[in-house]
Amino acid sequence: MIAEMGRAAVHEVAARLGMDPREAAARLITLSGSGLPLLVGVECDPNGIRKALANSMAWGNYNGPPPAAQRQYPPYQAPPSVPFPAQPAAQQPQQTWGPPQTAGWARGDQQPMFGGSKGASGQRTGKIGTSLETEGLEGATFSIQLIEVVDPADFLFTAAGYKLADGERAVVVHTELTNTGAIPFNSLPDMYLVLMARTGEPVAKAPVSLSSRPPHKIGVQPGETAGGHTVYVLPEDTSITAVRWSARPEIDLNTLVWTIDD
Structure with a gap:
């Protein structure tokens, strides 16, 4: 492995x-x-x-x-995984979506799950290309922009030397985090960045990185902007409706959601 x-x-x-x-x-x-x-x-x-x-x-x-x-360590519980289908589904065509002047590629066989709204500290939901404001667990304030969703991204995945099983597809998400406050952001920006399936299940990122699409690094200092790419492997027939960011595994008032429209 x-x-x-x-x-x-x-x-x-x-x-x-x-x-x-x-x-x-x-x-x-x-x-x-x-x-x-x-x-x-x-x-x-x-x-x-x-x-x-x-x-x-x-x-x-x-x-x-x-x-x-x-030393005494608490028991470790592995995160839940999304079950893969037994039979491969038919290949879906790639479509291009997103605001003008952005490279937002995403499949269009899904319905949006969330509507646009604003939280107490700024906008919490948007579309591909939108920059949303939130804050971290240690008080850092920042904005995250969903730059691009490449779906499917099988060609990027295989070009990096990885192999997909029958019935799987790869998705690559590009995001940028801008630290707008005076407190450093000391976490991995995409630690809990997930894809939302039409069924409501989150799809966690895959433990791989692509040389052509560099991953996020830990930490963003005040006034800095850092970008990175997150890779996902999921069943080929899973419809993705949104991209969700949270500072912790569960959602809260600071959770951000970008919907993917038809």
Whole structure:
């Protein structure tokens, strides 16, 4: 599976295997140490790490992590997956959608699930090309723009060296996050970016990245804009009605939704 993925975050590997991320990390490090051509890395906000350590040491509370024997981890639950159909469905044609001057490609065999509205802190729903405002769990304020939905994106998926099973298709979503406040955004922008099926089921992102469509990176500093692409693999006959962003697995008042019209 690692050879097929090529490049992925540890939590994505763990989710694919249904393991605790910490156990997955330990096994990957063991494999790397055994001589396999496998690199296990870390990506972080350097300034945020230094600041957190400095604050902890200033109060005299930082003594390093506890020994492994003393650590207690909560049980890990793998996220639910969308069941795939037993038989492949007929190929649906690709159609081009979105506001003028945008490259919003999306299949048009679905109905919108949400209407346009505004929340207390700005617009929360829109269409492809719309920039929506929200805030994160740590108080960061930002806007996210849905730039493009490429559906199907099988040609991009296979060009990157991946293979789709019979009855599957790939979708690629391009989004940009602009930090409009004074607090850094310290998460992965597309951590809980999902596709919404006509049945109401969310389709989580696949643990893959495409070299031709770079993925998101963790963290966006105040005043900065960062973009990235998110890849999905789903049953070929699943109709997508919207793209949904949330700061946590469940929806809340800060959740953003972009509808995909006929």
